[in-house]
Amino acid sequence: MKKLTMLLLTGLLVLPLATGCGSKKQSYGGDSTYSSLKSAFLGDHVYFDFDRYEIRADGAAIIQAKAAFLQQYPNIRTEIQGHCDERGTEVYNMALGDRRAKATYNYITSLGIAGNRLSTVSYGKERPLDPAHNEAAWARNRRAQFVVISE
């Protein structure tokens, strides 16, 4: 608790110096290494094949990088969102998104990240990254996406 308070204070003190994104709650906010790592953590997604929820090799590498980040910054809690492309029926896509989030969860917990720092949610096809209606957009939208809940 004391450590958390210290971190919080440090964050508040260096906040005016922080260049990019930052909120008052960011305990790691003044750490420029953290900032760049965090933007990769938020921006690199785990992509999936059409109608599949197995982790691909490229996805495994991305999850490994996220695990390393979470190990380096142990106060971070994160949500894993599962998403689908626009094709397919609502129910199946919600199940598919859920399985993608949970496959990612299962993989990252197998790398030693505690389950109580993670939650999962399926958005089905509700929140596409790319609103276009073509294969490139669909490939970008079939993803598991990490969101920082607290840090």
Place this chain on the structure above:
Amino acid sequence: MANHYFRPASGSGAFRLLALLVFGLLAAAASPAWGQAGPADFSDNPSVYIDINRGAGGRKYNIAITDLLPLAAGGRVDRNAAYLPDRLGKNLAMTGLFNTIDPRASLEPEALKRAGLDGGGLPDFPSWSKIGADFLVKGAMSASGSRLTLEMRLFDVGLGRPIFGKRYAGPAKDARKMINQFTNSVLEAITGIPGVFGSEIIFASGDPSVKDIMLTELGGDDAVLVAGHRGGPSTQPTIGPGGRKAWVRRNNKVWELVVDGRVVSSGDTHLSPGFKSDGTVAAAVSGPQSTDIYSFAGRNKTRLTFAGGINVSPSFSPDGSRMAYASDQGGVVSIYVAPVGGAGQPLVTGGKATDPVWSPTGEYIAFVSRETDVCIIRPDGTGLRQLTGGQGTNQRPSFSPDGRMIVFSSTRNGRAQLFVMAANGDSQQPLMPDYRPPQEQPYWSPLRPALAY
């Protein structure tokens, strides 16, 4: 005029010429009783004009429906004088059995406009047969304060006879209920089976992150709110025995199962509830390793699928003995039918298939093929027929309580809309053409419409 109704009987269709003639005479003899409340009784003398099981391509019957005249000559009418005939025409066209023809084309003399309305006299049938009408509806109304009285009469133009008449009196706000009920009576008189206009259709409406549960009806042109909440969308509604309702909602991050307005299960991701005929609710629950279908009873739940992977969208056969569902256990998501509480889960469809639903007779399962089209198939995997094609994506089919129609969602007009069609795929059209919000995830109540009049 040829009696074109009486096609040679084929298959299960019955054409009862004699019964019709006898009935027609009875109806004519009974005409002094018109103007009384109460339905005509067709149970002894069903007059079946149309084989409702005929396939696509059968000729539709032309019906002319005049605007409503004042009940008493010189009396007042209101907007219902045009609205109700219009609604009746849309209803009948929706069944796939009728075309409406413009009554203004008729050369019926002005002096005969009221002929047949008071139970005395007859319309000028030659004026109506000349413009191709097989049937004619004339009606009259009176509006006084908030009260509406409606008298509607159906005539057989070909045979030159009245078929039946009905009188409805009640609050003006029930105008649509009255005309939906009259629609059902017209269908009963002409096909031998009453229609299901006024039966409820539940659906999800709104933008993806804020969908609400709404209710409309066959023959409705707007919808009322059933439930919504601020935590996220509510969707995948269903209706079970006694009109009980279930759906799922995303409460911030958690997809919860809602039955009869209360959250009955939360925590894991809940999807696609379906009622069994005994009132049991089943739904998919997405756990750590697989997404499986569970049956819920109070706080207890019983797992129904064991193959792993994704198993969603339970729909139970009318007798409750079998469950159809969508599963990716074979690699691609397809429809399976499992005996409830038994072993063996035969595959019904090949190829990608989702959203299964039983017909009320148990004869067919409707589903969505390759994400885009509504198909039907028998539970044993035979008799596959594609009902939609080449027009947008068409999803979540559901049968009317009499099994003669299917509601589904379609994007063919560039927006998400509810569509209805005859169960053989004929007459596909928007359920509520003028209703603007996005409409998805329809489910047709298994209950027949209540008789209000």
